[in-house]
Amino acid sequence: AAEATVLECSGLDAGYGGAVVCRGLDLRVRAGEVVALIGANGAGKSTTMLTVAGELAPLGGRLSVLGSDGRASLASRARLGLSYVTEERSVIMGLTAAENLKLAGVRADAACAIFPELRALLGRPAGLLSGGEQQMLTLARALARDPRLLLADELSLGLAPQIVSRLLAVVREAADARGVGVLLVEQHVRQVLQVADRVYVMRRGKVIVEGTAGEIAADLDAVQRAYLSAA
Ligand code: ATP
Secondary structure, three states: OOOOEEEEEEEEEEEEOOEEEEEEEEEEEEOOOEEEEEEOOOOOHHHHHHHHHOOOOOOEEEEEEOOEEOOOOHHHHHHHOEEEEEOOOOOOOOOEHHHHHHHOOOOHHHHHHHOHHHHHHOOOEHHHOOHHHHHHHHHHHHHOOOOOEEEEEOOOOOOOHHHHHHHHHHHHHHHHHHOOEEEEEOOOHHHHHHHOOEEEEEEOOEEEEEEEHHHHHHOHHHHHHHHHOOO
């Protein structure tokens, strides 16, 4: 059977107040699918993510997130199974890793099942974890709550390539093993193409190319020359 659609937008306009940044976006993510949004700086990727997450009101078009429309509150989206993680370190630095999990209502065992690396770090203040470890904690905390749609905006910003691969592998596994639908924004295009099913390439607020990760990878040099250089 076809997998359920967890995110769908058609003709979506997104932006800030009156300033439309993204126009006419058509995007879809199904359960168990990892979909990447790539594009140069300023292309509108974060604006798109903020709108899907419910932080920004849509400026036009249709948006359906886990069956609710684009105007549902953040709290009701979270109840439906939406999780939004970003590059911002969202852990509380003065609390231990275990305390950070507990505060979110997440069992340490559940988080360690996702990232076994966390087991040895549970008693450490989050402020003393490396940037990569903090993002593992963030991602484990999000996935342990069994989201149906994970939005990840540059989760691996500024991290070493090895950590980037590790975070992406866990995202892939969540999609495969738990059926999480994932929309992710990444600067590490080569790495993301290894885990993504499909890719949307954005430029100046529009999706200008879409394809399977294999299709985009086969044409990566041309895609990079044409679209991923400065907006
Ligand atoms: P980056 O990789 O640099 O984050 P991006 O593809 O995520 O790029 P956005 O952050 O969505 O791009 O920015 C798209 C456009 O929206 C840019 O022109 C930016 O100046 C504009 N923009 C971002 N934030 C605001 C804001 N708060 N108010 C008005 N315009 C904004």
